[in-house]
């Protein structure tokens with residue numbers, strides 16, 4: 001970026017970082033656990049398909065929103081281009097997904113923080129650790145946008161640096177033959193593909209970022225090329241991180257150990273504990289712990305800022321100190337209480353987030369793109385590629401709903 005040019009926009013690498021920060025969060029920790037049945041090769045295929053469809057829907061949303069004034073978000077677009085009831089459902093699904101993700105972040109990271117604090121000599125129980133963590137995040141969000149974005153950038157840089165340090169260490173331990181053909185114990189099934197469908201909602205949640213597109217467009221002042229580059233770059237970077245992550249975890253933990261991790265709640269703590277048992281190097285274990293802290297806090301902040309703004313906007317709370325405190329209470333208290341009462345719901349919550357995100361992250365962008373054409377294309381015919389993109393996004397959304405319902409009704413096998 002040339003500082004001398006007054007009107008020059010930030011590099012698309014910054015935008016890519018912001019997107020990658022929201023994309024690669026707690027969802028990532030569910031992937032190895034839910035993918036153990038389908039195992040490595042099938043899961044890689046599914047990840048690439050999910051990445052492509054979620055990116056496509058993001059690009060559809062971006063294209064539509066470029067026809068509106070800067071800062072126009074989901075609410076404005078759905079009001080302008082879809083029936084009223086659709087806009088309401090869309091708002092509900094956004095609130096639900098962001099709320100349940102907040103619950104998932106608190107539930108998943110609470111035990112990790114508790115253990116770290118206990119090691120440092122602070123004797124806190126699970127509920128106290130969760131309360132403390134939530135209070136700190138709530139304080140940062142309450143302080144306002146500037147504080148949050150600085151803190152997110154710091155966490156993001158720390159997260160990426162730690163990930164690559166960790167990856168460099170873990171990759172030496174990866175057992176390649178286990179990745180491609182795991183040694184099966186007699187009680188575990190040897191077929192992989194039947195388990196594939198069950199992973200779709202988790203892949204979808206892991207590639208969710210759609211609440212950040214509006215912010216990105218304002219950041220680049222409506223420059224389509226830059227926003228596009230940032231979306232492609234950020235999601236692609238997250239895909240690479242996920243592939244590394246899957247290689248490190250599945251290459252270190254045997255397939256038959258995963259059902260036990262899942263039984264312990266399938267959360268970050270259980271997964272990291274299983275890795276600890278396999279890695280003798282102490283420094284690597286410490287790195288893994290620190291990395292998990294930063295990975296979650298980054299998405300935790302990104303998602304709760306979205307929920308906070310959404311609640312303030314809907315309930316009309318002022319942007320004063322007292323108004324923000326009220327919004328913060330409504331944003332953080334229900335997920336915190338739910339997480340203390342039902343601590344084991346991490347995996348289930350990410351699954352629900354995947355299901356409900358189908359609505360606003362896939363169906364709404366497809367519908368907006370379809371309805372925007374007659375309004376903004378000035379009589380030009382629809383391009384075949386646009387039609388194909390809309391169709392693909394819709395089909396992926398439907399597959400996700402079938403997959404989720406199938407696994408809830410036990411119609412598709414679970415590992």
Ligand SMILES: N[C@@H](Cc1ccccc1)C(=O)O
Pocket residue numbers: 022023024025026027028097101205206207208209210211299303353357
């Ligand atoms: N992708 C995020 C979750 C998310 C879903 C939908 C929207 C925003 C965020 C994660 O992995 O934690």
